[in-house]
Amino acid sequence: QQQLQPPRAVGILGGMGPAAGADFVRLFVQACTRHLQDQGLPVHDQAYPEHWLVQLPMPDRTQALRRDPQSPAGPAPHLLQGAGRLAALGVRSVALACNTAHAWHGQIQALFPQLRVLHIAQQTALYLKAGGARQALVLATDGTYDSGLYDAALADCGIAALRPGQAGRAAPSSPPSRRRAGNAHGGNPDGGPEALHGGSRPVPADPEHADAEV
Numbered sequence: 001q002q003q004l005q006p007p008r009a010v011g012i013l014g015g016m017g018p019a020a021g022a023d024f025v026r027l028f029v030q031a032c033t034r035h036l037q038d039q040g041l042p043v044h045d046q047a048y049p050e051h052w053l054v055q056l057p058m059p060d061r062t063q064a065l066r067r068d069p070q071s072p073a074g075p076a077p078h079l080l081q082g083a084g085r086l087a088a089l090g091v092r093s094v095a096l097a098c099n100t101a102h103a104w105h106g107q108i109q110a111l112f113p114q115l116r117v118l119h120i121a122q123q124t125a126l127y128l129k130a131g132g133a134r135q136a137l138v139l140a141t142d143g144t145y146d147s148g149l150y151d152a153a154l155a156d157c158g159i160a161a162l163r164p165g166q167a168g169r170a171a172p173s174s175p176p177s178r179r180r181a182g183n184a185h186g187g188n189p190d191g192g193p194e195a196l197h198g199g200s201r202p203v204p205a206d207p208e209h210a211d212a213e214v
Contacts, residue, residue: 009050011086016098024097061100062143100143121153135160
């Protein structure tokens with residue numbers, strides 16, 4: 001039977017807000033379970049990688065981007081402090097549990113070259129590219145829109161990034177559920193986007209294939 005290699009420690013930088021960081025851990029564990037099952041490996045406690053969640057009180061990212069991204073009172077020092085604590089724990093890979101916080105991704109990666117700091121927009125773009133998407137509707141905060149994170153990442157993969165106004169529809173006031181996303185954007189004869197992205201997970205725009213949640 002195939003044996004697992006000793007898993008490398010991974011880290012999640014949260015606190016944006018705390019519930020989002022905690023939920024990210026839940027999603028991470030679920031993904032690990034699916035990976036083990038897909039590989040035909042036994043699912044038991046010892047099969048999961050060592051993982052650490054750092055939750056720091058984090059100042060508002062959108063306000064910081066619009067005022068002074070490097071302010072000592074802004075999120076930059078907290079993000080760097082959190083990454084440093086994860087590095088000291090021997091973590092090899094780090095995920096940021098916030099879209100807007102990726103505006104500081106390059107700064108974190110440059111200061112901690114020993115870490116692999118995952119980039120949520122780049123990973124999403126690669127996922128959509130693998131599925132053959134040519135355009136995607138991005139549902140995000142104003143700070144994420146202002147940063148252009150998804151515009152650049154999707155463009156690098158040959159995918160057009162749309163916003164709710166560009167798709168001719170009003171933006172939802174809260175992240176869409178699977179059914180609401182399908183009803184709002186699926187099966188539109190005038191040509192809606194092929195995929196939605198809300199938060200950290202892309203979902204298909206067609207409700208008949210919407211087996212993911214936002």
